Amino acid sequence: MHELGVVIEVVKTVSEFAKTHQLQKVDTIVLQIGQLSSMIPKYIEDCYPAAVDGTPLEHTKLAIEVIPAEAICKQCHQIFNILQHQSKCPDCQCEDWGMLSGKEFLIKEVIAY
Amino acid sequence: MEKFKVLEIKESIFDNNDKRAELLRAELKQDKLFLLNLMSSPGSGKTTTLVSTINHLKDDLNIGIMEADIDSDVDAHTIANTGTKVIQLHTGGMCHLDAEMTKQGLNGLDAKSLDLVVLENVGNLVCPAEFDTGAVKNAMILSVPEGDDKPLKYPLMFSIVDVLLINKIDTIGVFDFDIAAVEARAKKLNPNIQVIPISARTGEGIEQWADWLHTQVHAWQNH
Ligand SMILES: Nc1nc2c(ncn2[C@@H]2O[C@H](COP(=O)(O)OP(=O)(O)OP(=O)(O)O)[C@@H](O)[C@H]2O)c(=O)[nH]1
Ligand SMILES: [Mg+2]
């Protein structure tokens, strides 16, 4: 599955982070995923248990924040949601815009003790 | 109960892979080793094209092949029959290779003394396009039976490759496939893309493709 490799990479990165910061237990991993990222939150959640199985993060929870896909219109500078407005500026209908956010795939933070 | 703390990480998994890929490219430059990442849908003719490419270039270049497959070694056997150094990388269910896996593959192949290594990536037009393997150049194969609308459906792949091989042109009479339309669609996404029509079966176009590759290897080794 497309998402599995990326989730394994997340688990690796967080495990290393936990080691260098001497965290006893990581309670939650918080990911930020853009609406237009090729990673689908539901699939990320589905393969997460397999990725942490047998690792020190086995009991760590996963939280996902979705980042909206926003763009700025190059003609009238309106900021709009790309998905809601079918890739067209809702003000001037122009299709020439720059993406501001929506492609992210980030490990935002961990909650740990 | 101990108290919790929130530790910010703010790391992008794609950025991490991009950094590793850049490091790998720098190593390849030092070793004068050219790595080509070859991508396509399953069955478009990657292995067949590799065999004819090897036959064209093996007298001039030391070549190695890395076959990435989810779980088989059929292609590695085919390549081994040409007498070329080959390693099979099992991706274990993963749909793409990243820079780390590519680097491990190169180590396993003991590639330092080679001129050219081709990575036959997992057959898939989506995921491999998102992960920089560290290759010097990226190539893709689109075969005639797949249809000429593929640049419209998989724009990312067409926009990141340096060269597009249109394979199985010996079958063009049977399929409704417009080479000029594919070329125009691909160039709209990627103005610098090289488009080379080939038939790995009849050998048509293979010389032009092998020449392109040979020139790239020389440029990488000597500049
Ligand atoms: N007619 C015709 N058939 C071809 C050509 N190139 C490859 N084939 C056939 O297409 C089929 C698939 O070719 P492969 O080289 O195995 O394709 P591949 O992309 O390596 O396939 P996977 O590794 O499974 O993704 C084989 O039956 C080949 O004989 C060509 O130029 N013309
Ligand atoms: Mg193959």
Ligand SMILES: [Zn+2]
């Ligand atoms: Zn506008």
